[in-house]
Amino acid sequence: MNIQKTRFCFYAILLIVLSLLASCIDDNEPVDKQETVTLYVSANMGQTSGLTGTMHDCMLVKEKGDDTWNTWALEGIKGFNYEKGYDYELLVTKTTYANPPADGGAYGYSLIQIVSKTAIVHAKIAKQASLQQTYPTVSAIISDPTVKSKMEEAWAKMKSNASSSGRNEYGFYIYYDSNSKQYSCGTMVKGPTIAGCEGTNASVSLGIPTNNITVCAFFHCHTTLEYCPSTVSRATGPSSADKSFATTNKLPGILYDYSTKKLVGGMKKDASYKVYTFGPSQRVFP
Structure with missing residues (x-):
């Protein structure tokens, strides 16, 4: 009789322990x-x-x-x-x-x-408005403190968000009011996350300018290859697609990219960089 009671108690305790273990396992299962x-x-x-x-x-x-x-x-x-x-x-x-x-x-x-x-109704280009608007040269644009600050912000975002999981380009339109002689920068756009290295290309699409009269240039930055193997490389500077966009839209293009002519995988994202300009030196209207 005592043996049976002992066995019963043993199995009861074992069942409780197993139930607790199962509960712990379930609690540790990741859930959405x-x-x-x-x-x-x-x-x-x-x-x-x-x-x-x-x-x-x-x-x-x-x-x-x-x-x-x-x-x-x-x-x-x-x-x-x-x-x-x-x-x-x-x-x-x-x-x-x-x-x-x-x-x-x-x-x-x-x-x-x-x-x-x-x-949202975008302003149509009016010839009369164009006659009242003058456009700065690209050299004047990149020297403006407001524009320079926004370009530096985009470059910093590119570096801080880059990781072994992927990388993103950032960009925005630049606007100039010839009456107030003031520059402003449009909303910064983050391009899609590009994972992988070999055969991949980052990009960013800026959409339509919010003001087609005062827009005077566009900016974007290329990405680091720090998290890619040394077998991967790319040429620095504006791509053929960048140049085509500038030419088609008759807008000066401004780019931040690394100073070296050829960027190789593994090179540090804090390496020296510079500003590249391409396309027309000044907006042509229309």
């Missing part, structure tokens, strides 16, 4: 986390390149509290149908995946509510 956040979607569309390198349209999105626009796939928010030409404020559910899919991102977004949808 959800939160409600506000997103802003621009009336302007951007462009990004897929795995094949082909450029396609995308949304420009930023989360409340962020100061840079990010390029998102048009289907990047579940339940949301984007219309070009409208600024949106959205309330969404943001899911942080405990085990992100291999072919997807770390986050998922689902629409809860469209808080606001505002039509």
Whole structure:
């Protein structure tokens, strides 16, 4: 009888211990986390390149509290149908995946509510307005303290966000009011995160200028290769796509990139850099 009671107690204790262990294992299993956040979607569309390198349209999105626009796939928010030409404020559910899919991102977004949808009408180019507006040379633009400060900010963001997981370009339009003789810089846009090294190219799409009369130049920065192997390299300076954009839009292009003629993987992101200019030396209107 005592033996049976002893066995019963032993198995009962063993069952409790196993249950506790199973509970601990379950508690340690990673789970998805959800939160409600506000997103802003621009009336302007951007462009990004897929795995094949082909450029396609995308949304420009930023989360409340962020100061840079990010390029998102048009289907990047579940339940949301984007219309070009409208600024949106959205309330969404943001899911942080405990085990992100291999072919997807770390986050998922689902629409809860469209808080606001505002039509944006861009100013048409008027010949009369153009006659009242004069444009500075690119050498004058890059010497302006406001512009220089914003370019330095973009370069610092490029370096601080670069890691072994990927890298991003940053850019913005530059505006000049010839009446007040003041420069201003548009919203900074963050290009898509480029993972990998060999055969990849970072990019950033600035969308449409908010004022097509006063826009006088565009700026962007190229990325570091510090986290890439030494077998990877690229030429520095403006790319053929950069030059084509400047020529097509008749806008001076300004670029921050490394000073060396050839950037090799592993070179430190804090290496010396310089400003490159390309395209017309002064905006041509229209």
